[in-house]
Amino acid sequence: MKKILLIFILLYSLNISSQIKFEKGYFIKNDNIKIECLIKNKDWLNIPNEIEYKTTDSSDILKISANDLKAFQIYDTKHYYKKFTFTVDENHKEESENIKNHNTLLRVLVEGSVSLYEYNRNIFLYEKENSIKQLVYKKYQSKNRIQEDFAFRKEIFDNLKCDKNKINIRQLKYERKELVNYIKKHLECQNLDYKSFENNNTKSKFNFKVTTGLNFNNIEHKIFFDNWRGRPLYYKTSSINAIFGFESEFLLPFNHNKWSVFLAPNYQQQNHEESERRTDIYGGYNGTIEIKDNYAYIEIPVGIRKYFYINDKSRIYVDGSYSFIAYLKKTNDRTFYPDINYSSPLIVSKNAEESIPMALRFGIGYSYNEKYYFSLNYTPIKTLSLSEMNAISILASYKLF
Numbered sequence: 298m299k300k301i302l303l304i305f306i307l308l309y310s311l312n313i314s315s316q317i318k319f320e321k322g323y324f325i326k327n328d329n330i331k332i333e334c335l336i337k338n339k340d341w342l343n344i345p346n347e348i349e350y351k352t353t354d355s356s357d358i359l360k361i362s363a364n365d366l367k368a369f370q371i372y373d374t375k376h377y378y379k380k381f382t383f384t385v386d387e388n389h390k391e392e393s394e395n396i397k398n399h400n401t402l403l404r405v406l407v408e409g410s411v412s413l414y415e416y417n418r419n420i421f422l423y424e425k426e427n428s429i430k431q432l433v434y435k436k437y438q439s440k441n442r443i444q445e446d447f448a449f450r451k452e453i454f455d456n457l458k459c460d461k462n463k464i465n466i467r468q469l470k471y472e473r474k475e476l477v478n479y480i481k482k483h484l485e486c487q488n489l490d491y492k493s494f495e496n497n498n499t500k501s502k503f504n505f506k507v508t509t510g511l512n513f514n515n516i517e518h519k520i521f522f523d524n525w526r527g528r529p530l531y532y533k534t535s536s537i538n539a540i541f542g543f544e545s546e547f548l549l550p551f552n553h554n555k556w557s558v559f560l561a562p563n564y565q566q567q568n569h570e571e572s573e574r575r576t577d578i579y580g581g582y583n584g585t586i587e588i589k590d591n592y593a594y595i596e597i598p599v600g601i602r603k604y605f606y607i608n609d610k611s612r613i614y615v616d617g618s619y620s621f622i623a624y625l626k627k628t629n630d631r632t633f634y635p636d637i638n639y640s641s642p643l644i645v646s647k648n649a650e651e652s653i654p655m656a657l658r659f660g661i662g663y664s665y666n667e668k669y670y671f672s673l674n675y676t677p678i679k680t681l682s683l684s685e686m687n688a689i690s691i692l693a694s695y696k697l698f
Contacts, residue, residue: 319351322376324361324369336371340499342551343418344378344402363402375498378402385420385431392437392444406477409491411457413480421449421476425456434471447471453479459486501550506670508563510540510692516569518588519683520631521649524641525579529649532588538567544694546602557602561618567592567681582643584635592681593626598658612664614672622654622681629683652680660692670694 319335326332337349337358347362348369370377380402388395403414403422412424421432432449454466462482469475477495484491518532542563548554572587600618607613631645656679662672676688 319354320371320374322350322369322371324348324350325367326361327365327367329367336369338371338374338376338553340374340552341376344404344416366402368402375404375494377405377408377494379405379414381414381422381424381429383422383429383431385416385422386433387420389419389435390437392435392439392446405494406473407480407484407491407493407495409480409484410489411480411484411491413476415473421471421473423457423480432471432476457483459483461486499550499553502548502554504544504546504548504557504667504696505698506544506546506694506696508540508542508544508561508692508694510690512538512540512565512676512688512690514538514567514679514686514688516684516686518569518571518590518631519649519685520586520588520633521646521683522579522633523644523646525643528579530575530578530586532571532573532586534569534571536567536569538565540565540690540692542596553606555604555606557604559598559600559602559616559618561598561600563596563598565592565594565596569684578643582635582639583637584633584643587630587632587634589628589630590682590684591626591628592624594654594681595623595625596656597621597623598656600658604664610666612667614662614664615660616662616672617659618657620656620658620679622656624654627682631683649683651682652685654681655679658690662692668696670696 318338320338322336323331323333324336334350334352335354339345345363347360348366349358349360351358366380368379380400382398382400384396384398386394386396399416403416405412406415407413410425414422414424414429416422422429423432430452432452433446434449435446437444449471450466450469453469457480458466462479464479464482469479473495477493481491481493514536516534516536518534520530520532522530540563542561544559544561546557546559548557567590569588569590572585574585576583578584598618598620600616602614602616604612604614633643633645635642656676658674658676660672660674662670664670670693672692674690674692676690679686679688
């Protein structure tokens with residue numbers, strides 16, 4: 298387990314140091330000096346606190362704080378930010394106001410005679426005639442009821458209404474996509490030029506793969522006896538079983554699709570028939586223990602994955618998942634054959650309490666050309682009825698679409 302954690306740390310370090318590209322852009326300092334450069338595009342989800350840049354491909358990496366920037370842009374991307382002094386009500390989940398003053402960068406969504414900006418991914422502002430103002434929306438609970446304040450609709454109706462714009466303001470939602478579309482339509486309605494930066498967003502992606510592999514299991518079977526309920530016997534063994542299934546993966550629309558969530562149902566079957574002679578069981582019983590366990594089940598891992606780009610075709614990834622398990626078939630037979638007839642015999646429990654079927658899994662893998670996937674996985678805990686196990690698995694996947 299420690300080795301796997303070390304691999305995760307090393308990969309994370311690799312990602313920070315070398316896997317994000319520098320792209321053409323510029324920044325403007327607070328003294329209005331504009332510098333054309335190459336900016337490290339981390340595909341930020343939030344407004345960055347600093348940026349890293351190079352003046353040429355071969356020059357050293359430099360940093361500049363967002364506090365020292367008036368604006369910056371990475372060309373042909375969504376990443377365009379301008380600094381403003383503004384006030385916002387940050388209580389979007391309460392009826393009361395919490396007015397705060399800010400002097401910080403805002404993400405530019407639409408730029409024109411009317412511009413639209415985003416602050417902290419949930420607050421939108423617009424600029425008209427050099428005046429910037431918040432579009433206010435609140436959703437809160439009052440008197441055991443959910444209330445909504447659509448003040449932004451009135452603001453738009455009073456200041457951004459165009460008769461030829463057919464969008465119904467009363468139905469307008471406080472969402473980036475809808476507000477961007479409204480501002481664009483408003484400017485088009487008045488035959489005014491504008492630039493929109495939403496089309497340059499990182500898009501979400503969906504992958505569907507078929508998967509196969511092998512599990513190498515270390516198993517601990519439990520045997521319960523009626524007259525020794527609190528002290529089960531354990532029988533250790535090992536096995537190999539095949540895995541057949543598919544995976545649905547959703548790559549998230551930020552950080553260059555490096556993060557994803559996945560669902561990977563697969564079919565597995567395990568059959569165990571073991572016997573062993575034991576002596577001095579519970580201080581005096583001798584005999585042979587026989588175990589017959591048969592499982593057929595669907596295992597459904599649900600997890601999160603992080604990719605690390607090596608080059609345009611090769612990626613390494615790490616992931617972790619929790620698995621739900623649904624039995625298709627399950628039999629558990631345990632028998633004790635004593636060497637002699639004891640006056641107080643050991644009786645195998647027929648209704649022993651079973652463990653909840655589940656598994657935890659951590660993996661490291663390699664992807665080639667976003668088509669072929671190979672991974673090595675470690676399962677520290679997996680429970681099936683009266684058995685517990687850990688496992689090493691090897692998986693291979695092929696992306697269909």
